[in-house]
Amino acid sequence: MATILGVGSSPSLSLKRDMREDVIRIGVIGYGYWGPNVVRNFHGQARSHVVAVCDKDPKSLGRVRQSYPDIFVTSDCNDLLTATDIDAVAVVTPVWTHYELAKAALENGKHVFVEKPFTCSTAQAEELIELAERKNLKIMVDHTFLFTGAVNRIRKLIDEGTLGDLYYYDSTRVNLGLFQHDVNVIWDLAPHDLSIMDYLIQEKPEAVVATGERHLNGVADVAFVTLYYPNNIIGHINVNWLSPVKVRTTLIGGEKKMLVWNDLEPDEKIKVYDKGVQMSNGDGRYQLLVSYRSGDMWAPRVEQVEALKAEAAYFADCILNNKKPFNDGAAGLHVVRMLEAADKSLQQKGKIIQL
Numbered sequence: 001m002a003t004i005l006g007v008g009s010s011p012s013l014s015l016k017r018d019m020r021e022d023v024i025r026i027g028v029i030g031y032g033y034w035g036p037n038v039v040r041n042f043h044g045q046a047r048s049h050v051v052a053v054c055d056k057d058p059k060s061l062g063r064v065r066q067s068y069p070d071i072f073v074t075s076d077c078n079d080l081l082t083a084t085d086i087d088a089v090a091v092v093t094p095v096w097t098h099y100e101l102a103k104a105a106l107e108n109g110k111h112v113f114v115e116k117p118f119t120c121s122t123a124q125a126e127e128l129i130e131l132a133e134r135k136n137l138k139i140m141v142d143h144t145f146l147f148t149g150a151v152n153r154i155r156k157l158i159d160e161g162t163l164g165d166l167y168y169y170d171s172t173r174v175n176l177g178l179f180q181h182d183v184n185v186i187w188d189l190a191p192h193d194l195s196i197m198d199y200l201i202q203e204k205p206e207a208v209v210a211t212g213e214r215h216l217n218g219v220a221d222v223a224f225v226t227l228y229y230p231n232n233i234i235g236h237i238n239v240n241w242l243s244p245v246k247v248r249t250t251l252i253g254g255e256k257k258m259l260v261w262n263d264l265e266p267d268e269k270i271k272v273y274d275k276g277v278q279m280s281n282g283d284g285r286y287q288l289l290v291s292y293r294s295g296d297m298w299a300p301r302v303e304q305v306e307a308l309k310a311e312a313a314y315f316a317d318c319i320l321n322n323k324k325p326f327n328d329g330a331a332g333l334h335v336v337r338m339l340e341a342a343d344k345s346l347q348q349k350g351k352i353i354q355l
């Protein structure tokens with residue numbers, strides 16, 4: 001059974017367990033900033049265990065050993081990719097490495113959990129989707145926010161018709177850093193909103209406009225992305241690594257109600273306002289009557305769940321029960337398509353790009 005012998009600590013410790021058919025054995029590649037969250041959440045599940053972690057950086061491996069003495073560690077990803085006793089690989093490395101690592105995992109018969117954004121290009125994403133289909137393997141893209149209580153509550157408010165027809169989605173996602181070296185601020189922060197918009201708005205965007213500027217390391221660190229949807233729905237995302245304060249606030253406006261989602265609020269993350277505007281023609285041809293409605297505000301209960309924990313359980317469920325994840329390769333590809341279009345627009349100082 002054990003094939004990841006000879007590297008790191010003794011593999012027998014990690015591989016003695018998890019032989020049950022209803023437990024997915026996971027190898028995680030990348031234990032930098034986000035990797036520890038992925039390991040903690042996959043390891044603590046009834047139906048998944050992390051059996052091995054790979055990172056090029058010995059300091060990262062030291063941190064794994066300290067927290068999880070039972071997990072096998074290695075600096076060579078081939079140990080994980082070729083291990084016959086690993087069912088799925090989580091790719092938690094910088095964006096430019098996703099395609100190669102995910103491809104190698106699929107080629108070796110492993111299901112793949114891959115960080116956002118899925119890949120650096122639509123061509124790469126399409127190739128991985130085709131490979132996974134051919135090999136009958138799952139791809140899940142970590143669009144973490146889709147598993148939060150807040151996003152699920154907003155989706156419910158939209159589905160129930162509480163907000164009415166949507167007018168706009170306007171998000172501010174800014175903070176100081178963390179500067180990425182391989183992608184600009186749009187590829188780093190906007191995938192969250194793009195995946196949320198795909199989940200909340202029934203329509204697909206038709207065009208993208210992006211403007212932004214670089215100040216420090218050659219990639220845009222401040223950017224504004226606008227998405228045009230059918231039925232006059234408009235989306236706007238403000239992303240910034242040079243903000244003195246952290247803001248995670250989204251306004252969603254509908255014909256019947258409007259809401260504010262402040263993700264930094266510990267309680268009452270969502271506030272729904274019974275506010276709106278109605279216009280009608282008065283007696284005279286040019287007389288426009290505008291009436292403003294200003295009713296109650298209420299804060300719906302939002303389930304407090306660790307999103308990644310719910311997502312990890314869903315990943316195991318999809319594999320064990322052969323279900324298609326809703327945050328699959330196709331969902332990841334659509335986000336990458338919007339990012340690519342945003343880059344094209346950014347390079348042409350805000351030229352409108354049709355999708």
Ligand SMILES: NC(=O)c1ccc[n+]([C@@H]2O[C@H](COP(=O)([O-])OP(=O)(O)OC[C@H]3O[C@@H](n4cnc5c(N)ncnc54)[C@H](O)[C@@H]3O)[C@@H](O)[C@H]2O)c1
Nearest residue numbers: 030031032033034035055056057092093094095115116144
């Ligand atoms: N879902 C989320 O909310 C969320 C949050 C943060 C980051 N991310 C994503 O997670 C990924 C990693 O981001 P991060 O901030 O943790 O980056 P990071 O630079 O902090 O960590 C990446 C780690 O991967 C290791 N690594 C790189 N290439 C490797 C290879 N070929 N083999 C083995 N190890 C390798 C590095 O040594 C490093 O420890 C990115 O795709 C990022 O977009 C997602």
